[in-house]
Amino acid sequence: MSTDSQAAVLLVDRDPGLARDIMGFLEARGYEVEWVDDGEKAYNRLDSRVFDALITELNIHRVNGMRLMAVAKDRNPEICVVLITEYPDIELAIEAMRQGAYDFQTKPLNLAKLEAVIQRGLGHQRLVLEQFELKRRLDEQYSLGKLVGKSRQMVRVYDDVRQIAPTRATVLIQGETGVGKDLIAQAIHNNSPRRDAPFVKLNCASISESLVESELFGHVAGAFTGATQTRVGRFELADKGTLFLDEAGELSPALQAKLLRVLEHQQFERLGDSKTKTVDVRLIAATNRPLEAMVEAGQFRNDLYYRLRVVLINVPSLRTRREDIPLLVDHFVREACAANDRSIDGITRNAVDMLMRYDWPGNVRELKNIIEGMVIMARGGRPLDVHDVPEHIRRVSTPQVGEIRIPAGARMSEVERIVIGETMKVCGYNKEACATTLGIGLRTLYRKIKEYDIR
Ligand SMILES: Nc1ncnc2c1ncn2[C@@H]1O[C@H](COP(=O)(O)OP(=O)(O)O)[C@@H](O)[C@H]1O
Numbered sequence: 294m295s296t297d298s299q300a301a302v303l304l305v306d307r308d309p310g311l312a313r314d315i316m317g318f319l320e321a322r323g324y325e326v327e328w329v330d331d332g333e334k335a336y337n338r339l340d341s342r343v344f345d346a347l348i349t350e351l352n353i354h355r356v357n358g359m360r361l362m363a364v365a366k367d368r369n370p371e372i373c374v375v376l377i378t379e380y381p382d383i384e385l386a387i388e389a390m391r392q393g394a395y396d397f398q399t400k401p402l403n404l405a406k407l408e409a410v411i412q413r414g415l416g417h418q419r420l421v422l423e424q425f426e427l428k429r430r431l432d433e434q435y436s437l438g439k440l441v442g443k444s445r446q447m448v449r450v451y452d453d454v455r456q457i458a459p460t461r462a463t464v465l466i467q468g469e470t471g472v473g474k475d476l477i478a479q480a481i482h483n484n485s486p487r488r489d490a491p492f493v494k495l496n497c498a499s500i501s502e503s504l505v506e507s508e509l510f511g512h513v514a515g516a517f518t519g520a521t522q523t524r525v526g527r528f529e530l531a532d533k534g535t536l537f538l539d540e541a542g543e544l545s546p547a548l549q550a551k552l553l554r555v556l557e558h559q560q561f562e563r564l565g566d567s568k569t570k571t572v573d574v575r576l577i578a579a580t581n582r583p584l585e586a587m588v589e590a591g592q593f594r595n596d597l598y599y600r601l602r603v604v605l606i607n608v609p610s611l612r613t614r615r616e617d618i619p620l621l622v623d624h625f626v627r628e629a630c631a632a633n634d635r636s637i638d639g640i641t642r643n644a645v646d647m648l649m650r651y652d653w654p655g656n657v658r659e660l661k662n663i664i665e666g667m668v669i670m671a672r673g674g675r676p677l678d679v680h681d682v683p684e685h686i687r688r689v690s691t692p693q694v695g696e697i698r699i700p701a702g703a704r705m706s707e708v709e710r711i712v713i714g715e716t717m718k719v720c721g722y723n724k725e726a727c728a729t730t731l732g733i734g735l736r737t738l739y740r741k742i743k744e745y746d747i748r
């Protein structure tokens with residue numbers, strides 16, 4: 294459905310009076326409504342064009358509403374289906390929702406409510422389609438190199454990268470572990486005129502201080518105990534290209550001083566060598582420690598800090614851009630399937646919702662690892678679902694209970710049953726989480742589940 298055209302609604306109801314009311318109401322609000330009074334005609338209409346929404350009685354002449362819904366979904370998987378019944382029937386309502394109905398309403402209808410439901414359903418549909426569209430063209434605007442994510446913050450990062458990549462400015466990338474600093478450094482290099490020259494990386498935290506120095510600048514044989522051969526350092530290896538210094542906050546004061554000199558003069562000596570070398574290197578540094586605070590605490594050189602942060606890119610943590618999670622999840626599911634030779638039919642909305650509620654202290658790296666684990670452990674032939682999400686994430690993803698519709702005039706026991714059933718669903722059928730959410734004891738929950746036969 295395009296946003297500017299009218300939404301097409303197929304209305305299936307035997308009652309011409311009611312149909313007229315619904316049509317009048319919806320048409321006055323900009324919908325295009327077609328009405329048929331039996332199931333056969335409905336099938337014919339569904340075959341002849343695409344509808345955005347279907348409103349149908351559950352039991353219509355010569356056809357079953359559920360079956361009609363299945364056919365409608367076959368023609369348009371995103372169709373918003375609202376089922377109507379004469380009497381409130383919770384069993385049926387739950388079953389209908391399970392089979393993909395968007396909503397379930399009982400006569401007499403409240404037209405304003407009906408319209409509100411359809412509007413919401415179409416909004417949801419539009420979102421799904423937009424995601425689909427995005428998937429189809431994860432283009433320029435919403436991705437950069439291997440980076441996925443369309444949050445405002447990430448689009449800003451892409452813009453910054455595109456702007457600075459062609460220059461030779463030193464870049465400082467700051468952000469928590471796992472937010473994508475490595476990928477960003479790569480993207481800067483790949484979008485720069487240096488892209489055909491080497492991209493060389495050194496993680497300052499992974500090796501001892503004395504080794505960092507020889508790794509960076511190289512050494513000649515005999516420079517120190519164990520230096521049996523001459524060794525070319527990363528600065529030389531990165532000549533004409535880019536040197537990426539990861540965890541730059543770990544550099545010792547002595548090395549900070551040496552690094553500053555290279556940055557200012559592009560000159561250095563190999564350890565144990567008196568000959569000065571000149572290189573043309575662009576430096577990108579990354580840190581998960583706040584360098585500015587380290588400068589204030591006297592742990593990091595002021596002058597080096599300013600030299601590094603000619604351009605500063607702050608990469609936001611994943612929990613501050615949760616809207617990126619669905620795209621990332623989708624991306625990692627595919628990636629993990631390809632890498633592990635598995636085929637998995639995507640992931641359910643509920644599971645994605647659950648992943649979106651988690652805080653991801655390890656950011657994108659943690660998400661990627663979790664998804665890979667889920668893909669490997671999953672049974673094939675169905676999409677990943679909430680029960681595939683690891684227990685520790687399920688537990689802390691405090692459920693936000695969705696809106697629950699309860700028919701007016703329902704008995705208290707019915708209300709309880711609906712609320713418990715829906716909450717169980719939201720909690721991924723985890724009884725502890727469900728009891729906590731409802732604020733009742735676990736034993737009480739067990740009793741009620743049994744009493745209401747909730748599964
Ligand atoms: N925006 C992103 N899109 C796709 N993959 C990402 C993204 N951000 C991070 N990753 C992946 O997550 C992992 C951690 O990213 P990395 O760049 O190493 O993080 P950092 O260097 O900040 O710790 C890597 O496997 C990387 O490919």
Ligand SMILES: [Mg+2]
Pocket residue numbers: 471474475539
């Ligand atoms: Mg890193």
